[in-house]
Amino acid sequence: MAVPGIREGVVRESGPSDHALARTVLRFAIALRCGGVTAAIIAASVSDGTGISRVWQVLVLGGLALWAVFFTVVAVRHGLRFPLVAGDTAVVALALLAQPRFIPVSAVVDESTWAIMLASTAIYVAQLSLRPAAGLPLALTVIVAYMVGVPVSTSQVRVLFVQAGVVSAMMELLRRGGRRADAIVADRDRERQRVMVEAARRADERHQRLQMHDSVLAVLSMVASGAMQADSPGLRRGAQQALDVVEEFAAPPASDGGVLVDLVGGLRKLVTEMSSRLDIEVAHHEAARIYVPESVALAVIGAAGEALRNIERHAGVARAVVRAERQGDLVTVEITDRGLGFDPDRLPDDRHGIKRSIVERMKVVGGSAAVWSRSGEGTRVTLRWPGD
Known part of the structure; x- marks a missing residue:
């Protein structure tokens, strides 16, 4: 009309x-x-x-x-x-x-x-x-x-x-x-946009710090602990990824500008990068792709990557399952394994991966993260956006 x-x-x-x-x-x-x-x-x-x-x-x-x-x-x-x-x-x-x-x-x-x-x-x-x-x-x-x-x-x-x-x-x-x-x-919309831009800038800065933890500090930790030999292909690959992160954040961060990306596609790409180390299954409960803002996808994929790296290092198993689903406006991603498990309340003070790279990363984009684990029964990390 x-x-x-x-x-x-x-x-x-x-x-x-x-x-x-x-x-x-x-x-x-x-x-x-x-x-x-x-x-x-x-x-x-x-x-x-x-x-x-x-x-x-x-x-x-x-x-x-x-x-x-x-x-x-x-x-x-x-x-x-x-x-x-x-x-x-x-x-x-x-x-x-x-x-x-x-x-x-x-x-x-x-x-x-x-x-x-x-x-x-x-x-x-x-x-x-x-x-x-x-x-x-x-x-x-x-x-x-x-x-x-x-x-x-x-x-x-x-x-x-x-x-x-x-x-x-x-x-x-x-x-x-x-x-x-x-x-x-x-x-009102202009003021809200200004606040959102400022919040995105701060979130980008925190995202950079989390990425540095996931890559650079992880490589340094492996070197310091002697977990990998100096000529190990895995160490070289991790070092190259850490260098890529440093180069990426050497330039000013760019805002996603409201762009929507396929979260499931991003998770599959993450799995492809880690497939040589873990047998990972990606499942989702709907035929359509799950589209979310780019900043949200980066946070979810980053948190999922940290959870998978934790499985690789500490779970004692070589298989994990990543499930993604959307119910209305709620997007949920679960990363589970049937490994050794642990007591979340007894984590050493120097273990910041869960708190910073998973929980805090999801909070930055308005989401939430929950970790369930029990000795001998495995671990389940649940990421939600928007948060509860």
Whole structure:
């Protein structure tokens, strides 16, 4: 459905409130035109027909019915542009000029004529759709046509003037109020965006520190503990990854800009990188990919990588399972093994992998992490975003 734009006095959409108002006006204007013509046909069909031409009634009402159909089709396709609204005024004005041929004088005296209702609908359509500078002259055209066409004087003309003025003023107040509301919302959104950018910058810094822990410090720990020989391929591979991290963070971090990435694809890539050391199964419970913001994907994949490295170093098994699922807005990733397990409450003070590289990493992006483990029964690391 088209919504009005600006064409020679038509309301310009400058914000969300204008857009919403224009859509409402479009539906209401169509209802007014079709409903007004339908009511006129019903009123004319039940009148006594004294002193009027039924042929003229059929011609006028038939023409109005065709116009109502045309008005609806064009309004839906192109919106309430000035030519269409002006055409509506012209059609109704021509019908009003012919009143003596199809409106009984007795109905005019009793002020119960359907012509006044037809005039009111044309005035409403013009005032709802156009700015006062364009809408009020069209309303005046309808009123003058009604005054010229009516066979006797009537006080209903004053009502038409009041309708035009009140509706025009009301619509102008609505538009101005909507623009003020749009400005307030825009200011709030800019402030929220500024806060989000600042939070993303701080999160990026913390992410860098966590990545340094996962790579550089891990390699240094292996060297210091003698866990790997100096010429070990695994040590060389770890050292190269650590150098890649250092080079990556030598440049200023870039924001993801709201980009969505496939979390399952990222987890599979992580598994491919570690497949030579662990037999890892990646499972997820839905056919579609799980899309999350890039910063969230980095945090989840980083935390999962740390959990898998812990399995490799401490679990005493060579197999792990990574499961990912999405239920509504909640994304859950579980990393489980059936290894040696441990008591989370008795971790040495120098073991920061779980706290910093898993729990804290998830908190940075608004998520959460939980670690369950028991000696001899394995370990389960659950990552959730958004957090509980």
